[in-house]
Amino acid sequence: MTDPHPHQSGPEGSTIRLRQTDAQWVAVINQPAERPSIVLAADREAVLAKAQPSIEAHSHACQEYL
Numbered sequence: 001m002t003d004p005h006p007h008q009s010g011p012e013g014s015t016i017r018l019r020q021t022d023a024q025w026v027a028v029i030n031q032p033a034e035r036p037s038i039v040l041a042a043d044r045e046a047v048l049a050k051a052q053p054s055i056e057a058h059s060h061a062c063q064e065y066l
Helices: 044-065
Strands: 007-009 015-020 025-030 038-042
Touching: 015 044, 025 044, 038 044
Parallel strands: none
Antiparallel strands: 007 015, 015 025, 025 038
16 A cells, blocks of 8 residues: 655655555655655654654754755
């Protein structure tokens, strides 16, 4: 099963793609001017919770730059 909303927008142009594999969920986090990050977890809520610190760190770095 795939996520009904697989592409979610985050702060400063970052995106999160969610996909369910046979055994786990995968989140691919794309942030401007950075390589994509991949997060794995057993369920959708866990993968989003694990991805959140990466997105917040990028958001804080962008704010400090301004």
